[in-house]
Amino acid sequence: MLTSRPGNFRLRIARDILQALVLPPIALSFYTQWTHIRLGYWSLPAYVLSIVLAAVARVQYSDFAQAREARRLGARPIPRVVGKWPGNIDVMLRFKKGFKKGYIYEPYLQLFEEYQCTTLNTRFLWTDNIISMDQEHSKYVLSTGFSHFWRGTAQKERLENFLGDGIFNRDEEQWRMHRAMARPFFARDRISDFELFEKHTHHTLAILSNIASSGRPCDVQDLYARFTIDASSEFLFGQNLNTLCGKLPVPGCEDMSAKGTATNDSWGSFVQAFEAVQQIVTLRGRTGNIWPLFELFEDKTAPYVKAINQWIDPLVQNTLSHKAAMQKAGVQSNLQDKTFLQHLADSTEDAGVIRDQLLNILLAARDTTACLLTYVTYFMAVYPDVTRKLRQEVLDNCGQEAPTYENIKRLRYMKAVIDETLRLYPPSPYQPTPKQTHVMYASVARPYIPLGVPPATTLWGPDADEFDPERWIDPEKLSKFTANPMMYAPFSAGPRICIGQNYAFNEAMFFLVRLLQRFDTFTLATDAQPKSSLPPSEWKCGTGRKAVEMIRPEAAMTLFISGGLWVRLGRSSSSM
Numbered sequence: 001m002l003t004s005r006p007g008n009f010r011l012r013i014a015r016d017i018l019q020a021l022v023l024p025p026i027a028l029s030f031y032t033q034w035t036h037i038r039l040g041y042w043s044l045p046a047y048v049l050s051i052v053l054a055a056v057a058r059v060q061y062s063d064f065a066q067a068r069e070a071r072r073l074g075a076r077p078i079p080r081v082v083g084k085w086p087g088n089i090d091v092m093l094r095f096k097k098g099f100k101k102g103y104i105y106e107p108y109l110q111l112f113e114e115y116q117c118t119t120l121n122t123r124f125l126w127t128d129n130i131i132s133m134d135q136e137h138s139k140y141v142l143s144t145g146f147s148h149f150w151r152g153t154a155q156k157e158r159l160e161n162f163l164g165d166g167i168f169n170r171d172e173e174q175w176r177m178h179r180a181m182a183r184p185f186f187a188r189d190r191i192s193d194f195e196l197f198e199k200h201t202h203h204t205l206a207i208l209s210n211i212a213s214s215g216r217p218c219d220v221q222d223l224y225a226r227f228t229i230d231a232s233s234e235f236l237f238g239q240n241l242n243t244l245c246g247k248l249p250v251p252g253c254e255d256m257s258a259k260g261t262a263t264n265d266s267w268g269s270f271v272q273a274f275e276a277v278q279q280i281v282t283l284r285g286r287t288g289n290i291w292p293l294f295e296l297f298e299d300k301t302a303p304y305v306k307a308i309n310q311w312i313d314p315l316v317q318n319t320l321s322h323k324a325a326m327q328k329a330g331v332q333s334n335l336q337d338k339t340f341l342q343h344l345a346d347s348t349e350d351a352g353v354i355r356d357q358l359l360n361i362l363l364a365a366r367d368t369t370a371c372l373l374t375y376v377t378y379f380m381a382v383y384p385d386v387t388r389k390l391r392q393e394v395l396d397n398c399g400q401e402a403p404t405y406e407n408i409k410r411l412r413y414m415k416a417v418i419d420e421t422l423r424l425y426p427p428s429p430y431q432p433t434p435k436q437t438h439v440m441y442a443s444v445a446r447p448y449i450p451l452g453v454p455p456a457t458t459l460w461g462p463d464a465d466e467f468d469p470e471r472w473i474d475p476e477k478l479s480k481f482t483a484n485p486m487m488y489a490p491f492s493a494g495p496r497i498c499i500g501q502n503y504a505f506n507e508a509m510f511f512l513v514r515l516l517q518r519f520d521t522f523t524l525a526t527d528a529q530p531k532s533s534l535p536p537s538e539w540k541c542g543t544g545r546k547a548v549e550m551i552r553p554e555a556a557m558t559l560f561i562s563g564g565l566w567v568r569l570g571r572s573s574s575s576m
């Protein structure tokens with residue numbers, strides 16, 4: 001049931017090329033033979049013309065069919081981007097440059113502003129691609145109209161080698177099965193296992209204290225990723241990956257990885273590969289459905305996936321060996337005593353499936369919560385008043401003790417800081433969701449656009465791009481969100497809503513309590529930041545967050561800070 005792999009991307013592009021470039025000349029050749037027309041010198045131009053005419057006819061027919069369908073459904077067509085060059089190639093090139101040099105989401109924002117709308121069809125190379133930051137649209141795609149949408153073949157083609165059979169890359173039966181299998185492991189008693197959080201938090205803080213006492217800066221983005229992967233691997237797979245024990249990036253001399261920094265050891269190789277492959281699949285998405293043309297002779301993800309597998313396969317093998325040993329010994333354990341990985345192994349012997357699901361969950365659990373903690377730390381560094389207020393709340397409610405579930409529920413200001421951070425920097429900003437059945441949305445990338453642009457201002461008010469945790473406390477400010485909850489959905493919505501949301505909140509809040517009990521100042525260490533990752537000076541002339549940003553936010557499947565977040569931590573005198 002689990003192993004039906006989507007088609008090979010080379011076969012698909014070969015079929016497309018055949019349809020576009022070979023079939024029209026063949027049809028013309030049959031026609032000329034049948035009608036005994038001799039083309040002579042005109043053969044070549046006629047064949048070329050047949051290709052062009054067939055392409056035009058295909059596009060015209062698709063437009064006609066869409067318009068007819070829109071009339072039938074009483075739908076309003078989505079405005080199309082009209083570039084200067086055929087196939088909107090000029091806009092594509094502008095996007096490429098914008099994503100490389102500009103501020104995050106800028107290419108999308110510019111288009112929305114140019115066309116004065118919140119949903120647009122970019123129609124690169126005559127292929128519909130809908131981008132939207134419209135809340136009603138999101139609600140329909142993710143929730144009320146869920147059954148009309150799916151991940152679809154295009155996404156699977158892009159991600160197959162990386163995420164394969166995992167939950168993010170599957171639809172319908174396979175997705176339902178993954179979700180049903182994972183759900184019991186996120187029940188409240190399991191996700192409130194604070195002993196586990198304490199163990200990994202303690203380890204992380206010991207490292208931070210050691211670095212802080214020497215006055216050195218630390219790339220907390222890298223450290224938080226180690227913390228989240230160690231905690232979640234033990235929580236879900238019963239195995240501590242112990243990445244916190246590895247070598248740490250050294251300020252000023254560390255190589256930049258695709259996202260942050262990476263050490264030159266086994267963990268570093270995994271990180272390099274894990275992040276590089278995310279960049280490649282993001283680029284594939286931005287290139288449109290012709291991306292296989294650039295990978296005809298090599299699947300660019302292949303070497304990285306190989307490196308990831310080398311790191312992850314021992315985990316899978318351990319699980320299968322454990323299962324075999326249990327079976328041999330005739331031991332039957334119930335669900336309550338199993339880890340998620342053991343439960344998964346009970347349903348399949350296929351090491352590939354186990355590996356894929358493992359990787360999907362690690363991606364979900366590592367990068368997202370690490371991103372949240374990284375951006376909260378960024379804001380604590382930029383706004384010392386926020387840090388002071390957070391710390392006071394922590395000391396008032398928890399003193400120097402490890403927080404309990406009940407303590408955490410009372411930390412209203414901390415929850416507001418987290419919500420505000422997720423509003424400005426949603427760790428998982430895109431959820432490509434193409435249509436499955438007849439609806440008037442062809443395919444949807446759903447960028448969250450929380451910045452200072454007109455639509456965001458219309459939703460959140462004139463201070464939309466400002467970091468203001470009071471937005472989540474002050475009743476008048478909060479009423480904006482309560483009247484329209486879809487304007488804030490960092491965990492997505494509908495049947496595919498994040499399954500780890502409460503785990504993430506518990507983990508992040510637990511960690512922040514312990515962090516603030518020990519440290520009271522956070523200072524950005526731009527001297528340690530790799531130079532190429534600093535925000536370009538021209539950003540200062542921009543608007544909204546771009547003008548004030550002291551780091552460079554970027555997105556490749558998940559959000560991150562280019563080059564990492566380097567900070568110096570000041571130890572509180574009242575700490576343990």
Ligand code: HEM
Pocket residue numbers: 167168179182232361364365366368369372426427428430431432490491492495496497498499500501503504
């Ligand atoms: C701040 C932290 C987190 C954020 C912002 C977040 C956000 C999201 C979003 C937006 C989705 C939908 C993605 C899509 O449809 O493509 C999602 C799905 C998911 N998340 Fe999270 N997530 C977080 C933490 C976690 C953690 C810690 C775990 C597990 C330990 C987790 C597990 C999952 C899983 C398994 C899915 C797939 C659900 C499905 O397709 O049915 N997430 N998350």
